[in-house]
Amino acid sequence: MIPFKKNLFLYTLIGMTLVGCGSSDDNKETMQNSDNQAVVSEVSTDTSTDTSTDTSTDKSTDTSTDKSTDSSTETDNNAGQSSSSEQVExxxxxxxxxxxxxKLDTEISIDxxxxxxxxxxxxLLVDGEEVQKLTQAPWIFxxxxYFWANSPSLTxxxxxxxxxxxSYTLDDAITVNMSEKIAKLLKFNSVGGSALQDTNEAIIQVVAVNGAVSYEIEYTDTDGQSKQVNTTGVLATLPDLAIGNxxxxxxxxNSENRAGPWSDATEISILPPSLPAFSDPVFTKSKDGYQLVFEHTELGDDTVLNISLVNELSESISPSTKENHKIIFDGLKPGNFSWRASITNQYGHQSLWSSEKPLHLPKPLPPSMSSVKAEPLDGTFLVHFEWTSEDNATSYTAWIFNKKYRYFSYDTQSGTSLSKKMPAGEYTIVIQQVxxxxxxxxxxxxxxxxxxxFDIAIDIPEIRDANSPIPSVFQLNKNEFVIFTDNTKQNSNQFIKVNVVGEEVVNKSLELSDNQQxxxxxxxxxxxxxxxxxxINAVNGHFSxxxxxxxxxxxxxxxxTSSVLVDGTLNYRFIDVIETYEPVFGLGGxxxxxxxxxxxxxxxxxNQFLAEIKDQKISNVxxxxPHEGSPFNVQYLAEEQAGGIAVATHVGSKLVVRLYNNDLQFKDEWISPDVISIDTLEGAVSLSNGIVVTGxxxxxxxxxxxxxxNSDLTLITHMSEDYVFNTEFNNTMQIRSGFDIELFVDQGYGYLIGRNYSDLLVREEELQHYENIKVYSTPLYVGSSWNRDALFSVMWEMNSNQLRVQHAAR
Structure with a gap:
């Protein structure tokens, strides 16, 4: 191989070339151009020089360069010269x-x-790990x-x-930066709909990722609980999903089980089942209480009805029977409740609750009064009550009370009627049932x-004037009163008997001869x-x-007819009569x-006389x-405490009272003071220990x-007051409690007024208002019933020939 001369390098800008010679890296040289591409070129014989060559030559004085030159020389000497065609670039x-x-995938092209x-x-190596091999052109990785995108940068x-x-390996590796955008390229193809209902699963489909052999799908609920599903395909089912987001x-x-980053999350929701329309419950009543039935027959077989029932104390009520489509509550008491409903489908998903609805379980209907009737009973009344009610009542409680709550009765019984002994009065009754x-x-x-x-009008067949006689009125027995009118030449005596419930028991004229009165x-x-x-003797006109x-x-x-001579004559008449009560002390008490x-x-x-009547005959006279030469015309008789008699009259401007014992022997006389000039005597009333005369x-x-x-007519006390009322004193002044007096008057209110006086004639400031006794004219008679719980009154009705007779509770 021809050794590389450092001053003969030709730098080219054509990319990065990797040259290898055997397994030795010492015989290759790498340079970087401005595009960061490493280039290795063949040796050139061009002797031209430029600035870059000079610069390179200057830099070649580096010691490492010398060592490389020496090594190359040595190699060339051993191997001989090589052709340039043997070089790999x-x-x-x-x-x-x-x-x-x-991107998810990157194409790397190698020339x-x-x-x-x-x-x-x-x-291709990534961070030193072999990733992909190519065995033939085109040399494109x-x-x-994506599967390496979890690292921010790679080599x-x-x-x-x-x-x-x-082998030939690049000395200067390429550094790349993995963008976060890679994960965002992961896409869901579908997620089964963003809002799912009536299901507990969701089908997920993802867009396939190149190189992926499996996928992991993670779903997280709102509580942060996560689950994973793994699939080798792009479809997966998320099972057992509860309601929620x-x-x-x-x-x-990939095949090396290397996972890429997570995709962006998408949202799905499992919705509650739809809420059907609910009808109101049906309730019935039995001896065990109310039964409340909720039923919805249109629900599916696997759907369950839910009912929440709460009482007025916000306490939850548990059902006694629970079926899929029917819920029953037993033994409920009356009251106010509220309920709401929901359903649970076959997946265990419960719907939202319906809006809360009120429910009222009524108490039993109260009874209804039918009638109230009273009958006299020994001075009181036997009152009969009747009422109606529901059929399932077992007992009733009647509460009876009067207006002032002075009387009340609380009775419980099983029937729909009640008889009660009661005094006179104004009452109210209320009844409840169980x-x-x-x-x-x-x-x-x-x-x-x-x-x-009662308030009844009784016709009196008489011709009356302003001086019509006052009738005799008294209580005959505990249940009856008698009214007896005086007779005149024009009218006969009228006998009227009225009971305490206002019934005219008797109303008739006495059958007397014309000469009898x-x-x-x-x-x-x-x-x-x-x-x-x-x-009256029809022959001589004498009275008897x-x-x-x-x-x-x-x-x-x-x-x-009396045949007894009085003061030597039979020519007299009786004008008043009284019964006295003489206490006699003996061995028996x-x-x-x-x-x-x-x-x-x-x-x-x-002139007048007093006489005792025994066996329908005068026995004592x-x-x-006369009083100071004036006739003593007795107007009122009053009983003396020991059984004697007091007589009272008005003479001149004086009131005169005389007292006789029970043998009609004169005892004492009282004459009103000279400083008080009296015009009329209005009455004489006996008390327990005295006599009150009024004028x-x-x-x-x-x-x-x-x-x-009343023993000797000593004056105890004297009192006067304005005469601002009308009354018949002698018949409307009654003993209230032994010593006290109550005087019943017309004082302009339209109803009867009671004035109360102590035993010393001190009048109470507060008047008694008897609004239940109407005033028609001056009261002629007012008396208490035998037990003093009611008043009986008699008045003439103005401008008529009627007596108004009233009876009412005090």
Whole structure:
């Protein structure tokens, strides 16, 4: 081989040439042109010189050059001169030093100068690793550089192998930069649709990568959990996907199991199943409570219905029965609930929940009142209640109370009726029921009712004027009242019996002769009725006292005309009667002796007398002496504590009260003070230990009350107040509690007013308003029922011939 002279190199700009001589690298020289291509050329005899030659010559003084020259000389001497046709030249035509690789594959073209056809193989090395071999022209490497793209830079070199076993390797390897754009060239052909539903898998197809023998597909859920699927083809199935969003990417592997970088990720979603339309549940009621059934028959066989049921405390309710298409809740109590529904398909994917819907399981319907009826019962009332309700009720609770909650009753029973003993009053009843499941209804609508309240008008066949007599009114027994009207020449006595529920039990005229008149009726001995009056002798016109016994229905039992001479005459009449109660002390204790006294008046002198009646006869008589020469015309009789009698009248400007014992012996007399000028006497009422007399003064502006000790008529106290009301004092002033007094008046409110006074006649400031008793005119009579829980009142109705009779609770 001809030795290379350093001053004979001809630099060419035709690429990079690799020259090898055997296996020795010491005999080749490499140069770089401006294009970074290494060139090796043959020896030239051209002696021309230029700047580059000079520069090269100057640089050839390098010690290494001298050593090379000496070595070449030695080699030439040993081997002899060689022809230039034996040289192998390799030129890299398509790749620059520090080139940026941005494709999946790179074509590397090698120009081989091989005059002797010695080259039998070219090898491409990447970072020293043999990658590809070529055994014949064209010498073009198709480098699948994707699989090396995980490294930011690589070193490439080419080695030529000759037939004689020699190799030629590039001294200066080519460095290339692997771009991130390579991975972005990986593409999905399809990902089965970006949004999948009613499936648990996705079919992925990638665009094939040259040189790839397999692919790895990675899918990651939103929680960061990743799974991989490997395939030798471009199709793969991602299995067992739950609902959610997934990030999918892939990479390829070559036959050397070298993997390239990951592709960019794409997104897929597994959607929940679509939510069908749900109908409202069906509920029924049994002894175990409510049963709630949710059912959707149109769902697929593998689809499951889900129901979430929550009570008003936000507590979740578990179903008692759960089938694919039906869910049952048993034993539910009434209340407010909410529910929502979803489905789960055959892949275990649950749909979104439906919107929350309210559900009300009602309490049992409350009963409804049908009727309330009352009947008298021993001074109270037996009230019958009836109601209707649902068929599945097992018990009822009735709550009865009055307006002021002074009375209430709480009764539980199984039937739909109730009978209750109750006093008079204004009441309200509400009822609730318990059904077979033990659920309690709400209370029924309040049902207001009255017991013992009535307001009736009774026609009185009489001609009345402003001075019409005041009727006798009293309570006959616990359940009945009697009204007895005085008679005049134009009218007969009217006997009226009314019970406490407002029924007119009796209303009739007494069958008396025209010359008979009765003026007062009382109960006698607690057994029968006793009336007094007079009869007129048709011949001489004389009066005779008349006594009539009646039964409780107003039928005459007997009539007796007094035949006893009083003060030597029979010409008198009875104008009032009273029953007294005399306490008698004996071995058996205190007994009460009832006695009856009448007030009589002589027809010729108008003087009066008192007499006791025994066995329908006068048994004892006392004349009532005039007062200071004026007749003592008794207006009111009052009972004395020990069974005697007090009589009261008005004389001049004085009130005069006289006291007689039970033997009609005169005891004491009281005369009102001179400083008080009294115009009228309005009443005399007995208390437990005293007598109260009432009168209106001359001005008609003040009413005076005098309380006298009933044993000797000592004045206890005196009180006066403005006379701003109307009433019939003697019949509307009642004992309230032994000593206290209640006076019932018309004070302009349109209803009855009660004025209360202490035992010392101190009036309470607060008035009692009885709005349930209407005022039609001046009250004639107001009295309490036997147990004091109700009031009975009698008034004339203005401009009519009717009595208004009312009964109502206090």
């Amino acid at each position: 390799l030129k890299v035509l398509s790749l620059l030093q520090n080139a940026d690789i941005e 081989v100068t091989d005059p002797s056809s010695l080259v039998q193989e070219l090898i 198709d480098w699948e550089n 490439l070199t080419v080695k030529a192998m000759t037939k004689d076993g020699k 997934y990030s999918v990417r892939f990479r390829a592997f 059904d077979t499941a033990g659920d309690t209804s709400g209370w029924s609508a309040p049902y207001d009712f009255s017991v013992g309240k 009765l003026v007062k009726l009382i109960t006698r001995y607690g057994k029968d009725l006793f009336a007094v009056g007079h009869t 006292g008349l006594m009539v016994e009646l039964d409780s229905n107003g039928d005459v039992i007997s009539e007796n 205190i007994k009460t002796v009832k006695r009856v006294f009448v007030l009589g008046q002589f027809a010729d002198s108008n 006392v004349l009532i002496e 209106i003064d001359k001005t008609n502006m003040n009413v005076h009350y005098f309380e006298l000790l």
